[in-house]
Amino acid sequence: MDILFFKIAFLAYFLSTIGYIASILVRRVVIAKTSTWILFSAFAIHTIYITFRWVKTGYNPVTNLHESLSFIAWVISGSYLAFQMKTKTRILGSFVSPLAFMLMIVASAGLGKVVSIPVILQGWWVAIHTILSLAGESLFALACMAGIMYLIQDNLIKKKKSYRFSRLLPPLGDLDRINHICVLWGFPLLTLGIIAGSIWARTVWGSRWQCDPKQVCTVISWFLYAFLLHQRLAIGWKGKKAAVLSIFAFVILLFAVVGVETFFVTMHSF
Amino acid sequence: MSIILIGMNHKTAPLNIRERLSISCEDNDALKVIKSISQVREAMYIATCNRVEVLASVEDVEKGLEKLKTFIFSHGNLSRGEMKECLYVYRDVDAVRHLFRVASSLDSLVMGEPQILGQVKDAYRHSVEQKASGIILNKLLHRTFHVAKRIRTETGIANNAVSxxxxxxxxxxxxxxxxxxxxxxxxxxxxxxxxxxxxxxxxxxxxxxxxxxxxxxxxxxxxxxxxxxxxxxxxxxxxxxxxxxxxxxxxxxxxxxxxxxxxxxxxxxxxxxxxxxxxxxxxxxxxxxxxxxxxxxxxxxxxEIVDENLRSRIEEAEKAEAIISEEIISFTNWLNTLEVVPTIVSLKRKSEKVIERELEKSLSWMRNLTEGEREKIRILASSIVNKILHDPITSLKEESQNSGADPYLAAVIRLFRLEKGE
Structure with missing residues (x-):
């Protein structure tokens, strides 16, 4: 039953991706609007799927790669839809929708597999740690995307070229706000996620901090986000610098989440 | 019955000529004069700072055109030679196309400007008020407004600043x-x-x-x-x-x-x-x-932005022209069915009369039936007739789309012994 929901959501993500890309190619708002609705239904069905999984597995909806990716796709689409309601930034959808779809493709590889969860990963703290961290990371991903779009748009307006392309992108002010709100919300989520993780690490590994490469990378990027928030809130940073820093911080975070294992030996390999 | 459009715009006539014409026409209500021309069935008169145009449906194209030209010459206070150079004349499909283009602002000095549609609407309202519009102009103008709206929403002709x-x-x-x-x-x-x-x-x-x-x-x-x-x-x-x-x-x-x-x-x-x-x-x-x-x-x-936007409007204009061609087909289809409509109406009327007469004749024996049963027989009779007439009527309409309805019309009139105007 839950697999069916995953498949329907998958299809809906696919359709909205096609729709968004088509809307850019033929420049028709109607198609983009329809795509937003399709994405919305994809999100709704995806929500049902995740709820099902949650009930089925008992306590933790996010344990393996399949679930993590599908969860990230869910958070990203959900946040985008929330922004869509607040600001007219439909074009962001043509970045978010394909991303969510790609995550779903990779996630579908592990579809339906019932993984026996190792004892070390059982417990409420793991669930809280993974859910909060992944939600925070997803918001940072969105912030990074808004930041990239900001830099593109900034460059187009500065260089006074390609007005046609610049017309497709949202206004700088909106992009900056999305970037800010995503960091603002993502930061406490990641912070709590890290705290939950360290509490649990103490119970399993005996100490809160292991100097593991993954932990180090995450903490570095956490400091970068903290710095960014401070500059924004206290100094009044806006625009380009904030965009650049949010992209840079996300690259490090991404390395912490997926890249570390290829280069270092880590005890946190999940 | 034909549609003709005669006029001049910023491309064909210098300002001083347009000026003289539009002022003189404002003074003595032009539409009334045009309407009084015997050939003209329906008429509309558009005068803006960039164009002066008369749209009319006439019975005899040549005569009607001649009289409309005379009207314009006399009102412009200009020599024939002077006016002839500036004047354009469109007939039927071309007239429809021109009107569509004008209302969609494809013919404007600044392509895509929004005022012209309002001006065409005003001109039409004036024509309706003067009772100068009839079945053809009503349909044509409503179609025109629809086309203009479609072009505005479906193409980027009005997007992006041009100042x-x-x-x-x-x-x-x-x-x-x-x-x-x-x-x-x-x-x-x-x-x-x-x-x-x-x-x-x-x-x-x-x-x-x-x-x-x-x-x-x-x-x-x-x-x-x-x-x-x-x-x-x-x-x-x-x-x-x-x-x-x-x-x-x-x-x-x-x-x-x-x-x-x-x-x-x-x-x-x-x-x-x-x-x-x-x-x-x-x-x-x-x-x-x-x-x-x-x-x-x-x-x-x-x-530079303005220049680029103007270029992109020209590109969008191509899409608009495609929409216009599409709409012209659907309008001319309607226009063509117009010629078969009177025949279809009289055919239907005749068959209704037949049913009426036959039912009256059968009244004597139907008296024994209940009201409900009589009603059923009446329904049966008219549905048989409608079924039989359905195919010929559809064929007539189809033929009219290809403008080949004339022989069929003659045949129907002869076969069913329809009287003209019945």
Whole structure:
């Protein structure tokens, strides 16, 4: 039953991706609007799927790669839809929708597999740690995307070229706000996620901090986000610098989440 | 019955000729005169600053056209030779196409401008009020408004600013998104900067500060726009408060230096700033452009946007022409069915009469039946007749679409012994 929901959501993500890309190619708002609705239904069905999984597995909806990716796709689409309601930034959808779809493709590889969860990963703290961290990371991903779009748009307006392309992108002010709100919300989520993780690490590994490469990378990027928030809130940073820093911080975070294992030996390999 | 359109526009006639015609036509209600021409069944008269046109449905094209031309010559007070060079005449499909193009602003001086549709609507309203419109013009004009609306929504013909001041507003929106809580500083005065200020106000800008070397001028402008006047001594101070700067003074050197902007931004907490320099020679130091979060545009930059937008409108016009061709087909189909309509009506009327008569004859034996049963027989009779007539009527309509209905019409009239106008 839950697999069916995953498949329907998958299809809906696919359709909205096609729709968004088509809307850019033929420049028709109607198609983009329809795509937003399709994405919305994809999100709704995806929500049902995740709820099902949650009930089925008992306590933790996010344990393996399949679930993590599908969860990230869910958070990203959900946040985008929330922004869509607040600001007219439909074009962001043509970045978010394909991303969510790609995550779903990779996630579908592990579809339906019932993984026996190792004892070390059982417990409420793991669930809280993974859910909060992944939600925070997803918001940072969105912030990074808004930041990239900001830099593109900034460059187009500065260089006074390609007005046609610049017309497709949202206004700088909106992009900056999305970037800010995503960091603002993502930061406490990641912070709590890290705290939950360290509490649990103490119970399993005996100490809160292991100097593991993954932990180090995450903490570095956490400091970068903290710095960014401070500059924004206290100094009044806006625009380009904030965009650049949010992209840079996300690259490090991404390395912490997926890249570390290829280069270092880590005890946190999940 | 044919549709003709006769007139002149900014491309074919110089202003002084258009002027004479449109003024003389305004004086003595042109539509009444046109309507009084015996050949003209329906008419509409459009006069704007760029065109004077008469749209009419006439019974005899040649005669009607001749009389309409005479009307225009006499009203323009011009020699035939002079007028003939400026005048264009379209018939039937071409007339429909021309009207569609005019209303969709494809034929306008500034392609995509929105006023023309309203002017065509006014002209049509006038025609309706004067009872000069009939079945063809009503359908044609409603179709025209539909086409214009389709083109407006389905193509980008009306998108993107084609004037410098609108381009500036477009850019401001591209930078800030919403202009509601933004403040504008207008340095100096001038037609273009005032126009830009007006557009910005229409787009919801919060406040405008007017700075002028002569304080009285600043006060005058501030009164016009409900803004705040300041002298040049406060210029640097005010830069801290504003998001958009429009400068157009006659000063020989730079009025806004890089240092001033850096300072303003520092106090301004690094907000975004959009500076429009439409002065020649320039008012704002070009080095300002290098500062982060500052976007500086001069008059040439804005003109480039306008040029590009005009080019993209021309591209969009091709899409619009395709829509028009499509709509012309559906309109001419309707127009063609018009010729078979009277025959179909009389055919139906005749068959209804037959049913009526036969039912009357059967009344004697039907008396034994209940009301319900009699009703059923009546329904049966008319449904049999309708079934039989359905195919010939459909075929007639189909033939009319290919404008080959004449022999069939003659045959139907002869076979069913229909009297004309029955």
């Amino acid at each position: 410098v001041s609108f381009a500036a507003v477009g850019l401001a929106k591209k930078i800030f998104g919403n202009l509601r809580d933004k403040t504008v500083l207008l340095i100096g005065a001038g037609e273009m900067s005032e126009l830009a200020a007006r557009h910005l106000l229409n787009n919801g800008v919060n406040r405008i500060i007017f700075a002028n070397r002569t304080y009285e001028n600043a006060v005058r402008l501030a009164n016009d726009f409900h803004g705040v006047p300041v002298g040049f001594d406060l210029l640097e101070d005010k830069l801290k408060e504003v998001d958009i700067v429009i400068s157009s003074t006659g000063a020989p050197g730079y009025i806004v230096s890089e240092e001033m902007i850096v300072k303003a931004l520092h106090r301004h907490k690094n907000r975004l700033m959009f500076i429009i320099d439409i002065a020649v020679p320039r008012d704002v130091d070009p080095a300002v452009e290098e500062i982060d979060n500052v976007y500086l545009y001069n008059i040439d930059n804005l003109q």
